[in-house]
Amino acid sequence: MIPAQSTQKSFDVLRALAAHGAAGASLADIAHAVALPKPTVHRLLAAMVQQGFALRSATGRRYQLGPEIYALALKSQSTVGLVETWRGALMRVAERTGDSAFLMVRSGYDAVCLATQEGVVRVRTLTGGTGGRVPLGIGPGSLAILASMTEDESDTILAHNDRRLRMLVPDLPASLPSWVERIRIDGFAQSGGLFLAEVGGVAVPVPRHLGAPECAISTATLASRLDEDRVAEVVAILKEEIAAVLGRAVG
Amino acid sequence: MIPAQSTQKSFDVLRALAAHGAAGASLADIAHAVALPKPTVHRLLAAMVQQGFALRSATGRRYQLGPEIYALALKSQSTVGLVETWRGALMRVAERTGDSAFLMVRSGYDAVCLATQEGVVRVRTLTGGTGGRVPLGIGPGSLAILASMTEDESDTILAHNDRRLRMLVPDLPASLPSWVERIRIDGFAQSGGLFLAEVGGVAVPVPRHLGAPECAISTATLASRLDEDRVAEVVAILKEEIAAVLGRAVG
DNA sequence: AATTCCATTCCGTTATGTGGAACGATGGAC
């Protein structure tokens, strides 16, 4: 494994802070979320507060993300650029399909939602909106991202995520890798209704280009709206809009 | 000092990544910026790339901030809320004064600029725009933030930043603490033209409220536009707009 | 082809983080 294990702990704490809402989280909450003893988390949080990565409430019993994260994000030109690049496509997809559209990007072993465009039809999604995350391996956007990598890469990630995925979805299909392979061939991913039965979605991977991370454009809508013909229709729209942004055909 | 020293190193690396532009930074660049040996930085970056906090170019020789930071920022409700809260005030300040207006917030030992509203007059500022940072102790916004803390706190921070401040401004006034004390009494801070001679600015601290971090609203303009009367005028406008947002008088 | 700069791996050393246990603070119930 890659070294710098103590670093991981801080990162896990950051994500745990993000996962809790505006109300913030107590030390015990976070310790539980990251499965580390309280003294360890206490030490990490103290350092993070000092550096502006975390914020303590006046009472001192609640923590939340600090302004440093936001300030760094403002300087993350490549990601800001990515969002700007695709916002127009999301708007057109939402307009043309009537469903909600999402920009999903790989971040470590997760897919995160960086931008959303609500359509006429609004549903509760796996990620729960902007900034939400899903382990790579579940959800159309997430699967499309896996399909945009080499088989080696996606297999490694799926192996790494196995535990987490099974925790979320007990009856996980036996062979995700072959499912991903199928997506590579088809050129799109479709929600299997595994997680939220009423909700369905479609995603098309964005072809790798100039140092940008792996990403995909996806939609979410009511499962009942997604018969076979409609899937083909939505996929075509996604491919058109991606092609329009990249200036070349997507296939 | 607070423990978790290895955590600090990752944070320093993140800031170094942010400081470099869209072009990214090489391993050697970063190692130099954070004053750590290459193998150490290499290890940290490997972990950060794996977690999505950093991004490697296709060639593998350039690093930049990854999407994880942006995703976390989207979930930093308190900071997002802060920016939303003050954006209107910035617009009105820029409108009424004709100068540029800034929301400055404390983040660790720095003041960071979270939002900007350009006025008719545009100048180069200390922070260099949204996401920019300055050590607490220099610049009107930064000084106003110090003035909004207890004397103990501001003195501790000034002592901590002494080295960095002297590096930026060789002829730093002997007693910053008493200058800050003065700002507490006056209720506003004014740029001393220490850094950029042609540029001047004014800042008013936002009174501490409901768990929000220390912050201030500041303006920047041509030094020539800032005679004594004008300073009083701009300060009055800042106080009015802050009061309007907080729903109570400032002063 | 030679040179320089940069990234990467190795590995013995030790500084660093670790976390159980004990303590102290806080707030809610009665």
Next chain:
DNA sequence: GTCCATCGTTCCACATAACGGAATGGAATT
């Protein structure tokens, strides 16, 4: 007002995990 449960904080002996100098491998530049 007292008791109790929960949470946050400090301490410290211990072992792990990070460290970084030196050597190696690659890539770009002359």
